[in-house]
Amino acid sequence: MNSTEQKQKEIVMTEEPINERRTFFLTIARAAGLAALGGLIWSAYVDEVTSNRLILRPPGALPEIDFLKTCIKCGMCVEACPFDTLKLASPGDNKPIGTPYFIPRDIPCYMCEDIPCVPVCPSGALDITKVSTNQKLDINKAEMGVAVVDSKNCIAFWGIQCDACYRACPLMDVAIKLDYSKNERTGKHALIKPVVDSDACTGCGLCERACVTEKASIIVLPREMVLGKSGDHYVKGWDETDEVKLETAKAEITSTKLSEKSVENSLNDSGDLLND
Amino acid sequence: MIKIMIKNKYLILRRLTQISIIVLYFGANAWGWNILVGNLSSSLIAGIIPMSDPFAVLQMFTAGAIITVDLFIGALVVLFFYGIVGGRAFCSWVCPINIVTDASAYVRNKFGFNKIQKKQPASRNIRYWVLIMSLAISFIMGITAFEFISPISMVHRGIIFGLGFGFSAVMIIFLFDLFVLKNGWCGHVCPLGGFYSLVGKYSLIRINHEEEKCTLCMKCKDVCPENQVLHMIGKSSEQVLSGECTNCARCIEVCDDDALNFSLRDLIARKKEK
Numbered sequence: 001m002n003s004t005e006q007k008q009k010e011i012v013m014t015e016e017p018i019n020e021r022r023t024f025f026l027t028i029a030r031a032a033g034l035a036a037l038g039g040l041i042w043s044a045y046v047d048e049v050t051s052n053r054l055i056l057r058p059p060g061a062l063p064e065i066d067f068l069k070t071c072i073k074c075g076m077c078v079e080a081c082p083f084d085t086l087k088l089a090s091p092g093d094n095k096p097i098g099t100p101y102f103i104p105r106d107i108p109c110y111m112c113e114d115i116p117c118v119p120v121c122p123s124g125a126l127d128i129t130k131v132s133t134n135q136k137l138d139i140n141k142a143e144m145g146v147a148v149v150d151s152k153n154c155i156a157f158w159g160i161q162c163d164a165c166y167r168a169c170p171l172m173d174v175a176i177k178l179d180y181s182k183n184e185r186t187g188k189h190a191l192i193k194p195v196v197d198s199d200a201c202t203g204c205g206l207c208e209r210a211c212v213t214e215k216a217s218i219i220v221l222p223r224e225m226v227l228g229k230s231g232d233h234y235v236k237g238w239d240e241t242d243e244v245k246l247e248t249a250k251a252e253i254t255s256t257k258l259s260e261k262s263v264e265n266s267l268n269d270s271g272d273l274l275n276d
Numbered sequence: 277m278i279k280i281m282i283k284n285k286y287l288i289l290r291r292l293t294q295i296s297i298i299v300l301y302f303g304a305n306a307w308g309w310n311i312l313v314g315n316l317s318s319s320l321i322a323g324i325i326p327m328s329d330p331f332a333v334l335q336m337f338t339a340g341a342i343i344t345v346d347l348f349i350g351a352l353v354v355l356f357f358y359g360i361v362g363g364r365a366f367c368s369w370v371c372p373i374n375i376v377t378d379a380s381a382y383v384r385n386k387f388g389f390n391k392i393q394k395k396q397p398a399s400r401n402i403r404y405w406v407l408i409m410s411l412a413i414s415f416i417m418g419i420t421a422f423e424f425i426s427p428i429s430m431v432h433r434g435i436i437f438g439l440g441f442g443f444s445a446v447m448i449i450f451l452f453d454l455f456v457l458k459n460g461w462c463g464h465v466c467p468l469g470g471f472y473s474l475v476g477k478y479s480l481i482r483i484n485h486e487e488e489k490c491t492l493c494m495k496c497k498d499v500c501p502e503n504q505v506l507h508m509i510g511k512s513s514e515q516v517l518s519g520e521c522t523n524c525a526r527c528i529e530v531c532d533d534d535a536l537n538f539s540l541r542d543l544i545a546r547k548k549e550k
Contacts, residue, residue: 035405043413046424050417068419069339072332072347073429074318075437079305090440091430098317098423098433122318122326122346123336 052094053225055101056203058086059109059142060118060131064224071125073098077117083110086117102144104205104220111139111170111204140171145203145220146227147176147196154217156193159183165194165218168210175200176207194218198227286525293369301436316370316432317423318350326350331471335420338411355475363476367462367469368501368524372432376446377462380453381501390458390498398457400504400520403470410467422467459501462522469522477519483527484539487513496527496536515542 050068058077061067077100078086085107089095102109115137118126131141147165151157169176176194183189194207196218205220232249236242261269281288301319303309313320318328328350337343358366368374384390406422413421423429427445434442453460462469485508492510497503505518506527528536 031405035409038406039409039413042409042421042425043417046413046417046419046421049424050419065418066341069336070341072318072328072336072420073423073433074314074328075305075433076314076318076320078437079313088433088437090434090438090442091445092441096419096424098429122314122320122328122344122350124342124344124347 049094049096052096053222055089055095055099056104056145056205056220056222058100058102058117058126059111059115059139059144059202060121060126060128061144062125062127062130064222067125068096068099070123071099072123074122075100076120076122077126080116080120082112082116083107085109102205104208105216108205108209109142109144109202110206111142111202113137113139115139115142140200140202142202142204143223145205146198146201146223147203147205147207147218147220148226149194149196150217150219151193153213153215154194155213157191159185159189159191161192162212163192163194164210164212165207168206170204170206171200171202175202198223284529286529290369290524291375294372294375297370298372298432298435301432305436315429315436317429318347325353327353330355330475331468332420332423334471335410335414335422339414339418339420358472359475359479361480362523363479363481364469364472364519364522365476365481366472367466368522371428371468372435373428373446373449373466374462374524376431376450377453377459377501380450381459384454384458385498389454398460398464400464400502402464403467403473406465407467407470426468427461428466428468463501473519475519478541480541481523482539482541483516483521483523483525484537485509485513485516486535486537487511489533489535491533491535493532495530495532499526499530501526515539517541 053064055064057064057067058081062070073088075088075098078088085102086100087102089097089099089101091097095101115131118128118131118137121128128137130143132138133141149157154162156162163178166172166176166178174197176196179191179193179195181191181193183191203220203223207218208216208220211218232245235245259266297312297316300309300312301315304311304313310323311321313323316329317332318326320326326346326349328347330351333343333347333351336347358364362369410422413419427442427449430442430445431439434440449461453462457464485506487508487510490510494509497506497509500506501524502518502520502522505516505521508514508516523538525538528538
């Protein structure tokens, strides 16, 4: 009896420190596992929700990446908007929660001259300098998006007379111009087609709202989504202002196997061809 | 009835502050009131005094955003109030989720779940890890990480601007607190609570315990959502100095012996002790 009791005690004594160490490592591993799992889900969600680049922001908004880190989601711009254009994204909208956006087909931006939504922003996510010229508010400088015409479904491109978007545009004949051309189908009529000047278009969406087709055939999209970039290689030689590009342009010399030698030598060098 | 109301005066006051803050924000959006405009993330009192969520501002900073003067002053105003005066009072006097978790704790107590599940399987320090993690994710991904998932913002913003699926966040927290973990969200997970625990560590308003009056009924420990802060109950007369105390005053209300009361932090006496 006595000896077995002693043995049991010994076992307990030898096992105890191991147990403690085991529980210690187990807790560490559990904590690390939980943190990894939580962090993964968390950042995956954030990544997913921030990848939506089709969101139209209020006037003066910073570029989307900066906007997302700067907007504190207080909703003051939404409250300032007299037309209820702006909304705060709520869970389920598939947009970064709490950030302001608008859907022009529902309520477009009416381009208030005093731009009430921008000066109220406490965080600078809506930058007042982006919508002012000479320290005076100028809504025409806004770059909320750019209108794009679907020329297959726009009835003006069919030859039916419609200038709804043209007339709705607050910058009529500047942001949307009419392009007259011959209607080749009938041979005697004109096509009066709307054409967007992306330099002037503010992306207010009044055209999208006014469009008469079932689903709007002129829609506003974020500028970064739609506009291309010509880069430094192509310069409008006839445009002095475009030549500014040359000052910042960097020549990039690529070297390949062929360009190591001069052009002539490279062409004359038959290399391994004769051996074959 | 009046007796019950006097007995629970702090609870009633807390609900009144929580609800009236939301109503003021709501009125600002719906009817253009100018008393309290914005939401709990950032707001303006009477169009003059800015307030902003210091934790959100901290996340913005780690994400690499430029902090404007307005936001910085707003965060300082809030930090000053909770840091010097109120302690972690945000959690019990302002935060709308507190109503949800209190309801959950009440139901839990009524159904006797606490007696079945006596030991809590999770550490209360999780919140500090979540806090660190939200700053880390903010830094790496360049966004305000907690603001993207915070049920607190979802709910208060939702009530003011439209809830969407935010209601499910409320339900999840209610059920989590009810079935999974007692005081789970507010007492274990919420990084904002952790943040204000750190901020309010040295604030002036403190609960005071008088040991000679205590009859060891332990009602205070049962009702306290952060009952580890009441470690001195029945042992010694001292102030509750842990930053994790939310100053919700439930312990004062349930105490039938007047052994717990609000007090100002005893700066001089503490120095003498040392």
